[in-house]
Amino acid sequence: MIIDTPKISRRSFIIGSAAIGSGLALGMNIPFGPRVARAADGSPEVTAWVVIRPDDTVVIRIARSEMGQGTLTGLAQMCAEELECDWSKVTTEYPTPGQSVARKRAWGDFSTGGSRGIRESHEYVRKGGATARVMLVQAAADAWKVPAAECSVANSVITHGPSGRKTTFGAVAEAASRITPPKDVPLKDPKTWKLIGKPIKRLDTTDKLTGKQIYGADLTLPGMLNATIKECPVFGGKVKSFDAAKVAGMKGVKKVVQVGDTAVAVIADTWWQAKTALDALPIVWDEGENAKVSSASIADLLKAGLDADQAFVGNQNGDAKTAIAGAAKRVEAVYAYPYQNHAAMEPMNATARYTADKCEVWCGTQNGEAAFAATLTASGLPADKCEVYKLLLGGGFGRRGAFHDYVRQAVLVAKQMPGVPVKLLWTREEDMTQGRYHPVTQCKLVGGFDAGNNLTGLHMRISGQSILTAVRPEALKDGADPATFQGVVPSGEFEFGYSVPNLLIDHAMRNPHVPPGFWRGVNINQNAIYIECFMDELAQAAGQDALEFRRKLMAKHPKHLAVLNAVAERAGWGKPAPQGVFRGLAQMKAFNSYVAACAEISVSGDNKVKIQRIVCATDPGYAVNPAQIERQIAGSFVYGLSAVFDQECTVKNGRIEQTNFNTYNSMRIAQMPKVEAIVMPSGGFWGGVGEPTICVAAPAVLNAYFAATGKRIRSFPLKNHGIALV
């Protein structure tokens, strides 16, 4: 059998790899080992994860999406650790989802969300690096005709101990790529890690600082046109009619097109021309029933659920209702949390080019495969005729993971201009009003004490919107949405950190028409406020210190307690705070990590809050890049504190009212508190980093606010109470 030398082109890369996939699996007997898969420049793949160039550059393939959270660097660190390559020569590339499909998901899952990027791929990414290392060493050993066991490897250099001979990865990569990959290569003991666990500088910072980095919104392609779009502002409504003739003559306008049943787009030479024309275009909407809905009607709907008979149970032991009914003292509070938008800095966008033979999409996405699936559906073309090229995202936060409406729209628009690349970029107003919102909820908490001020019962009734019902109904369990109970479930990644003798946590599901989505942290944001603020209310009612009150309930939750104790100790809880400074605490387990925060704030006479400092502790099991974790903590606080102070999306006439940052503010640098991060990995499990910490800042600040003023705030954002962050 003759082995072709694969041509150096991406097309043959795909063909070659598909052939390899099937060749190996069918057990075809190919002499000299399997055909070599190559990168676009001809450099050989040692494994699907690692391409090595003759100059020893190591290209590590990353399936997940980088969106500022540092996963790109973290995954590369893990692969490089096992590979034993020279880190200074590491670079990364994204395989495309088309390649993934053609190679039967050689790189595993592309989806980047749920704080899973590192913790779910660490094992196979490390294996990819380890397997490549073994093959490289074997290739060198074969060339020298010595046993591989006599060779050592470090920094891309392979050394034969007894003879002192050396070679580099680049020199043996070609030969290594022809070796059948060994199965089950053992991974390094974490105690011997040299790269993992180090605060290594990120791989993507320089290009971002120099402006070289391209995001979806920056993309230009030869001959590209620009488009912008308007979807019916009332969710569930449709396009009734539009008068294209009114704008057809405007400068640069190429076409006015309806997109599906619900949207209209203008395609023009420049984006500004498209936007100007779209603003001028008369559109008549068939708004439908939902035009009657308002924030007030939604609040009424939710309020009724607080006392409804039926609710889905998320956590239960004993008989909370009876315990509370017979309690010596009863404490009750009702909280409410609003809709919020992701408000990523980069509005939704995608560029598409469609012909009957090929549909290509360029976009930022948290899930390349989902973007690819949307492309397949919208184009109607088969998988081998489609491709998605992932670009960096200017913010994901969950908006670009489960929803590829902007990809579907871009393809449908591009289909109207076959052969021409069209960049569809939403306006800020469209981005603000066509979100997938953090769901709206209210919560009634009731606690009961015995005569000795011991907590004997707790009932937490959540009333509000389920995300899964709208987004993934197949994941409902007998109609219940398990995601609603994040942070308060009996066990697992979101385990409740308290032991209460009679506990009931339940959810009366009420689903308004506003489309919900996964907003960074998802349901831990409001659940942490609900439970951690109420814990303080209970402590106060019992006349106990907030920390001591919690500690008594956490004896069976040592890891939750450890992070809480860590922040308390660092913040000096129990010792007097500086004059005018007040403290508040919060803790939760989320996405398999244990997190806690202690906030120190001061409040001026006219309700201006200055957050002096937040101490935060996280135990994510293992810490791949501690510096990156500290930054994620700080970043999550920007997001979470902006939300609690300044952000809500209200509904009027069925549509979202907030259209830009003038009514949806975000924290500024001067307002940012000092963040002291304690990264305390206790080993033995892998917890997430991107999201967990977001949920503890707000309740810690709110508890500190009570300490400062004696006032409990139970509805948000704080600006509605005249409270401002300074």
Add this chain to the structure above:
Amino acid sequence: MANARINMPATAKRGEIIEIKTLVQHTMETGFRRSYLGVPLARDIINRFVCTYNGVEICRVELHPSISANPYLAFSTVATESGTLVFNWSGDNGFTATESASISVV
């Protein structure tokens, strides 16, 4: 009466194989879902489709809950003679729908 649509050519040459596409409006409630109040939603699906060509059955389909809402069914038949094709859907709760289409075979 449910909305049903048939897409097939109005004329064909004798012996030609024609494609027939059918669509009928129906929620196809699987019976595995529960409402937001936890109440099980009873199964309510179309479970049978029959197409006859001048009275002779040319295609029969058994549908189960895994068929998407608004069932789309497409199949082929040989244009043997001019006449009428009758399409009939039936299912739970006494659901029935009927459509017909003429074909002229030359």
Add this chain to the structure above:
Amino acid sequence: MKHGSRRQFLAASGGLAIGAVLPTRAAAQLARVPPNNMPDVIRKLVGPAPIKPGKVKIGLPPLVENGNLVPLSISVESPMTEADHVKAIHVFTEKNPLPETVSFYLGPRAGRADIATRIRLADTQTVVAIAQLSDGSFWSDSTHVIVTLAACLEEL
């Protein structure tokens, strides 16, 4: 279909690429929704006859965003004569609550054994199509579909 035989399935259809070392945990997550009793249901339909791979070609996208409306086409090589034709095409899914999905009963008047419909897929899974021929033989094809939205919600 047991987890092990699903891997055989994938391998037989040209399935596991180099470097794809999916450890048990990740694979278990991909198989998060437990399989139904598809093999039993198939066996009950077919009886003792062997099911031969071939003649049948399933058209399904390799991935879909959500599983509510997945276009499915099936074509079976057959002259569709009185003497030699496809009597029925049966479709099964590995992980939907019920494995039976749809059955098309054809005959020589069909001209071609080509059908299409739209199905629901509860999760990433394998879909099997079995054609019953007039000579009593059974032929099959299977394909794997990734439901990408499922991946967002793994830990729930």
